[in-house]
Amino acid sequence: MSKEIVRNAIAARVAKELRPGSLVNLGIGMPTLVAKHVDDSQGILFQSENGMIGVSADLPDKDHLDNDITNAGGQPVCAVPEVSFFDSALSFAIIRGGHVDASVLGALEVDQYGNLANWIIPGKAVPGMGGAMDLVMGARTVIVAMEHCDKRGNPKVLSKCTLPLTASYVVNLIVTEKAVIRVTQDGLILEEVAKGLSVEEVQACTDAPLAVTDNLKHF
């Protein structure tokens, strides 16, 4: 699969997890693609932590760009009709106060306890945590959307994270191009595998032990 197909497959699968009428924060990078896969009729709203609810999946038309409507990367975006704008204090009250139903974000590593590492690789560049630590502590559901393995083919779903954590015990669901894995108090439950893959193939590229649900599905 091409990179683009992989990323869209993951985004499309994450989109199915989002409940109608919910408020969702999409992290930078691949999670942003999720918006494209959500049906307008669902009444789902996307928050951007720089101070906006109602980011549209549409890309702004160059000729009608509003530089005062931007996302957390500082790029101009479009707004839905019911958009609202607010300052960072209210934005993080929304995030930390449990008002965001789902936070979708990428990861460097996730482990069987739901620990998440996604903000720093010691010795390499230090981007900073931005709003990630707040989002994963505050959102009602935390969904990690990432490729199953890193560039070298090493597992990113680990028994125990090795990188500095973003937060402990916060991830609820892991969605990759190979599998959908739920994090429970008893460890990781493999709920779905991608079409054409076996449970064994998924486990082979996953460091953490996976229990398989009774009701395994393909996606």
Add this chain to the structure above:
Amino acid sequence: MSKEIVRNAIAARVAKELRPGSLVNLGIGMPTLVAKHVDDSQGILFQSENGMIGVSADLPDKDHLDNDITNAGGQPVCAVPEVSFFDSALSFAIIRGGHVDASVLGALEVDQYGNLANWIIPGKAVPGMGGAMDLVMGARTVIVAMEHCDKRGNPKVLSKCTLPLTASYVVNLIVTEKAVIRVTQDGLILEEVAKGLSVEEVQACTDAPLAVTDNLKHF
């Protein structure tokens, strides 16, 4: 002196303490009168803790009443042109964050340490502290404006407060119809006495010991 003259004399003297361009909160009752004695050219703004900066000294015209512009007692008031309105969170950020230059309020008792009691008389009605505890902790200068003695002629400026406190060590200045008294770390300093009164007469109706400034004035 009639009650009204006494109250206005106190208010007029308090008004002289307010610095040009400052932000001032006036407590309910007599302190409200202070606004009438402030010259417009001073650029002094009055805050009302229910969410307004720019309460006007003018009383609203019955025919042009805006019931959405009220003071902390719920009564309609007038606004100056540069008025701003805000919610209670910002109102008390303004109050507690040191953004109010002076808080003028009444007292049941004040003592030589600057302790203030003005919210409750045990066994009698319990109005509640409202915003008084916040105001005296947060305002840069706390001015007590009150009659020198209570209805029975007993001193209200005491060696030590007997009623439950509003706050400790907060009062900076006491203005009554008889005297202007500054609260310092070394106790109370009598700075001014009303025309026609002697220092001894003021001390006679004051429970706390008063040191007299070298530069005593009459007002």
Add this chain to the structure above:
Amino acid sequence: MQLKPTITVEDAASKVSSGMTVMIGGFMAVGSPLKIIDALVQSNTDDLHVVCNDSGFADQGCGKLISNRQVSKLTASHVGLNPETGVQMNAGTLAVNLVPQGTLIEQIRSAGAGLGGVLTQTGLGTVVEEGKQKVQCAGLEYLLEMPIAADVALIKASIVDLAGNCIFKKTTKNFNPVMATAATTVIVETDSIVEVGEIEADSFMLPGTFIDYIVV
């Protein structure tokens, strides 16, 4: 589009059950949801814990709920203009928790913003200290004031659009926008309801995301 359901005042009142904690916006009845309060007075709901800036007047604002003996506990900063509150408090039928106004709004905000509480010097050296944890920080002493959340918040807005975005005119803002962040169910009463897009986004003072139901 995400639109919020419009309900009747009676439906709104029925969302409040006996024993619940209910936040009610307003300041001396200014900016209070008066129609919902009236509907609640008509209901049999009682044993309420009401969180409100003040207890209004005996015949106005949330004071009506007190006069009608539907409130068993009141958390407020001021109760002086409703004599009925004092009467029931002295009779032991109404528990009153008096809180400094700035502390009260921060406690509600803390619940809405997911904070474990805030440190304040307001109340130090007074009866407000009683039963509270003190924290030393940077050489100073503070009271730790904990969050206050509610089951239902009843708020009042001047204008609401169908997505729930709210405008509170002038001094009607007071506790309304913050209470909307701190309750499981938030019902807004409004004088005026408009279509989405009729008013530009920046004019709204509270995002519709906090609103569950709209009462006209």
Add this chain to the structure above:
Amino acid sequence: MQLKPTITVEDAASKVSSGMTVMIGGFMAVGSPLKIIDALVQSNTDDLHVVCNDSGFADQGCGKLISNRQVSKLTASHVGLNPETGVQMNAGTLAVNLVPQGTLIEQIRSAGAGLGGVLTQTGLGTVVEEGKQKVQCAGLEYLLEMPIAADVALIKASIVDLAGNCIFKKTTKNFNPVMATAATTVIVETDSIVEVGEIEADSFMLPGTFIDYIVV
């Protein structure tokens, strides 16, 4: 009437002295006071402690101050899009204090609102814990995050009236209004200045009381 002085960008830059703590509004340079930053880059001021959501880009926003080596300490939540920050950090010439974004805004708000700090669970179990006091409250553990104040706040508003009342359009709000509450001197740069009364009071998002100087 209480009006605020209008000053030039050079005057604004001169209010910032070497060694000061300076808050700069904006989010990835959106809603940042770009003209004042440019004037500051032209000055000899250095050894600044900059508090900002992010370090912008190397050639845009407060990143320019970093590129020009006028900053000795940076408190921010994100520095990834300005490689110069990482270079100076690794060289040991720039101390970078990374703070979760929600914690950063609450710390600034705490200073502005007179709080001794707030309790949060953000950062628990991470390096953010290091050197911080933990508080147990209601059976849960929290980090105590202390206030962050500044000598000067440089903010950007879309429209300001002569009394200092500010409007921040759409997503240009971000850290601007809260920073205005937390600094000894607050300077607002604006695209547009209007007479008092030209725009109705309820349209403004920050009371003029927080503003010391206006730069057009």
